[in-house]
Amino acid sequence: MHKELKLDNQLCFRLYTASRLVTQAYRPLLEKLNITYPQYLVMMILWENDNVCISTITDRLMLETNTVTPLLKRMEDLGLIKRKPGKEDARQKIISLTAKGKNLQKKAAEIPSCLVSEMSKKHVNLKELGSIAPILDNLIKALK
Amino acid sequence: MHKELKLDNQLCFRLYTASRLVTQAYRPLLEKLNITYPQYLVMMILWENDNVCISTITDRLMLETNTVTPLLKRMEDLGLIKRKPGKEDARQKIISLTAKGKNLQKKAAEIPSCLVSEMSKKHVNLKELGSIAPILDNLIKALK
DNA sequence: TTCAATTATATCGTGTGCGATACATTTTAT
DNA sequence: ATAAAATGTATCGCACACGATATAATTGAA
Numbered sequence: 001m002h003k004e005l006k007l008d009n010q011l012c013f014r015l016y017t018a019s020r021l022v023t024q025a026y027r028p029l030l031e032k033l034n035i036t037y038p039q040y041l042v043m044m045i046l047w048e049n050d051n052v053c054i055s056t057i058t059d060r061l062m063l064e065t066n067t068v069t070p071l072l073k074r075m076e077d078l079g080l081i082k083r084k085p086g087k088e089d090a091r092q093k094i095i096s097l098t099a100k101g102k103n104l105q106k107k108a109a110e111i112p113s114c115l116v117s118e119m120s121k122k123h124v125n126l127k128e129l130g131s132i133a134p135i136l137d138n139l140i141k142a143l144k
Numbered sequence: 145m146h147k148e149l150k151l152d153n154q155l156c157f158r159l160y161t162a163s164r165l166v167t168q169a170y171r172p173l174l175e176k177l178n179i180t181y182p183q184y185l186v187m188m189i190l191w192e193n194d195n196v197c198i199s200t201i202t203d204r205l206m207l208e209t210n211t212v213t214p215l216l217k218r219m220e221d222l223g224l225i226k227r228k229p230g231k232e233d234a235r236q237k238i239i240s241l242t243a244k245g246k247n248l249q250k251k252a253a254e255i256p257s258c259l260v261s262e263m264s265k266k267h268v269n270l271k272e273l274g275s276i277a278p279i280l281d282n283l284i285k286a287l288k
Numbered sequence: 289t290t291c292a293a294t295t296a297t298a299t300c301g302t303g304t305g306c307g308a309t310a311c312a313t314t315t316t317a318t
Numbered sequence: 319a320t321a322a323a324a325t326g327t328a329t330c331g332c333a334c335a336c337g338a339t340a341t342a343a344t345t346g347a348a
Binding site: 180181182183207208210211214215218233234235236 | 332333334335336337338342343344
């Protein structure tokens with residue numbers, strides 16, 4: 001038996017599981033806003049910088065257009081965003097927040113601190129967890 | 145602007161992205177075996193320990209039955225596994241490898257080293273990456 | 289012992305992710 | 319100037335994830 005083929009030795013499985021579990025931790029908080037985690041990511045981009053084209057979103061999230069286009073369509077159906085044709089480049093669609101989308105930021109403001117307190121309650125060592133951020137950044141930079 | 149609401153400050157986003165990118169790194173290797181990453185995870189469990197019930201798989205992968213049941217159905221259609229009714233407990237289904245599923249282990253044996261060499265080629269610092277394993281384990285233990 | 293709670297698995301619906309492909313617009317090389 | 323390449327977005331199909339729910343088998347408590 002190759003020890004590398006054992007589940008417990010797989011770093012990828014740890015990343016996969018950790019990612020799912022943290023997203024699950026977000027879920028009850030995001031349900032109050034009636035959005036999903038990927039939708040929350042898009043909202044964060046727009047709260048930071050409204051009126052961006054779709055490729056800006058795909059670049060920052062490192063997702064393909066075939067993921068983002070339907071994601072934005074659902075968000076438009078929810079009344080969170082609008083799509084306008086781009087003025088300079090007719091191929092582009094400019095994504096902007098609706099009033100409802102802007103207002104959601106107020107409710108979202110408490111999410112990070114709620115998550116921190118949830119994790120503390122579950123005895124997550126936030127200090128050691130924070131230390132892996134630069135390592136993940138290096139990994140992402142190398143693989144992207 | 146709350147700095148916590150910025151995308152770049154989100155550890156969850158890093159985990160989510162790193163997980164996707166590493167899974168993408170596996171994809172070309174797994175395509176040679178004609179399986180997906182979650183299917184590869186199931187195969188690793190079975191190569192390590194054949195003839196397990198479904199709840200063993202859901203427990204080890206920390207996935208729900210509504211994810212695993214269709215996953216196993218696709219693997220059965222691929223001829224990799226069989227399902228037998230449990231003898232002691234009629235509610236259980238015992239999952240076991242077919243000859244084809246067992247043979248696949250030989251081809252899979254080279255995947256871990258291929259991945260390591262791919263990552264080295266992309267200048268992933270494998271040493272620092274390995275150091276986050278216990279931290280992810282702590283996170284997973286706390287959240288599961 | 290018997291019936292309510294639990295357990296093991298399955299089904300359904302929604303929302304991602306992503307490969308493959310399509311199509312229109314812009315850029316670039318000649 | 320114009321055809322070929324590149325870019326921006328969309329569509330289709332498939333495989334996860336997961337909440338909600340269903341069903342059958344087993345366990346456990348009165």
